[in-house]
Amino acid sequence: MYVHVNAAVSVDGKLSSRRREQVRISGADDFDRVDRIRAAADAVLVGVGTVLADDPHLTLDEEDRRVQRLRDGRSGNPTRVVVDSRARTPTDARVLDDEATTYLLVSDEADRDRLADLRDAGAEVIVAGGDDGRVDLRTALDALEREGIERVMVEGGGEVIASLFDEDLVDELTLYVGSLVIGGRDAPTLADGEGFVEDFPRLDLVDVARVDDGVLLSYET
Numbered sequence: 001m002y003v004h005v006n007a008a009v010s011v012d013g014k015l016s017s018r019r020r021e022q023v024r025i026s027g028a029d030d031f032d033r034v035d036r037i038r039a040a041a042d043a044v045l046v047g048v049g050t051v052l053a054d055d056p057h058l059t060l061d062e063e064d065r066r067v068q069r070l071r072d073g074r075s076g077n078p079t080r081v082v083v084d085s086r087a088r089t090p091t092d093a094r095v096l097d098d099e100a101t102t103y104l105l106v107s108d109e110a111d112r113d114r115l116a117d118l119r120d121a122g123a124e125v126i127v128a129g130g131d132d133g134r135v136d137l138r139t140a141l142d143a144l145e146r147e148g149i150e151r152v153m154v155e156g157g158g159e160v161i162a163s164l165f166d167e168d169l170v171d172e173l174t175l176y177v178g179s180l181v182i183g184g185r186d187a188p189t190l191a192d193g194e195g196f197v198e199d200f201p202r203l204d205l206v207d208v209a210r211v212d213d214g215v216l217l218s219y220e221t
């Protein structure tokens with residue numbers, strides 16, 4: 001499984017404000033780049049924190065890219081994946097519309113009735129529980145691979161990205177740094193979670209480019 005993390009942060013490394021509402025950090029050219037990465041992926045993955053905060057759609061913006069995928073014998077949109085230990089995704093979330101297949105990765109702690117409601121709303125459920133009541137991401141990605149998903153784009157948020165680095169599951173990171181300061185000790189950052197105190201994940205910087213009025217940093221691990 002190839003895991004490509006893409007995110008947009010402010011110059012102080014924030015994914016959004018302390019209100020956890022979506023902030024437009026990048027511009028049109030960067031959103032087009034994000035759409036291209038989505039089009040190349042088999043699946044687009046986010047944490048439930050992102051679903052609850054942003055209600056993202058995670059489908060392709062450009063019709064041409066959808067058409068090209070269909071010509072290539074793929075689904076029009078990439079599969080959507082939500083890491084959601086306790087099945088908190090709302091049944092009317094936009095990721096559950098019928099424009100793409102959507103997997104919910106849940107832990108053993110997810111309520112069975114709630115899972116039945118989410119299946120009725122269109123979700124495919126994969127149980128991949130870790131000891132800590134959260135989703136065991138390695139197990140979950142292996143399960144997705146068995147469903148034919150080989151390339152995943154991760155769009156956030158900070159808790160899920162931190163866990164992926166912690167588990168050494170990230171192959172590539174593209175980070176758009178917008179020219180704004182968001183600030184706030186409680187605002188989400190690129191990698192939240194417990195934080196590292198030793199064995200910091202190290203990255204290889206492979207490219208730096210100016211995009212819109214910000215900078216795109218490309219790393220491999």
Ligand SMILES: NC(=O)C1=CN([C@@H]2O[C@H](COP(=O)(O)OP(=O)(O)OC[C@H]3O[C@@H](n4cnc5c(N)ncnc54)[C@H](O)[C@@H]3O)[C@@H](O)[C@H]2O)C=CC1
Pocket residue numbers: 006007008009014015016017019020021022023025046047048049050051053054083084085086134135136137155156157158159160161163188192
């Ligand atoms: N600027 C950007 O590029 C993006 C910004 N965001 C922002 O990020 C914020 C949401 O991020 P977070 O609150 O960090 O939520 P998140 O989207 O990372 O989801 C975290 C949740 O996932 C679940 N989870 C289950 N297993 C887990 C595991 N093994 N590791 C980590 N989480 C696990 C838990 O319920 C946890 O609370 C929002 O404010 C959103 O606007 C989100 C995506 C992109």
Ligand SMILES: Nc1nc(O)c(N)c(N[C@@H]2O[C@H](COP(=O)(O)O)[C@@H](O)[C@H]2O)n1
Pocket residue numbers: 006007008022023024025026027031034046050054055056057058059155156
């Ligand atoms: N790449 C990027 N740049 C920004 O400036 C952003 N605010 C975000 N946010 C994330 O983009 C996703 C939106 O998805 P849909 O357009 O609804 O499909 C969502 O995950 C936001 O958190 N990303």
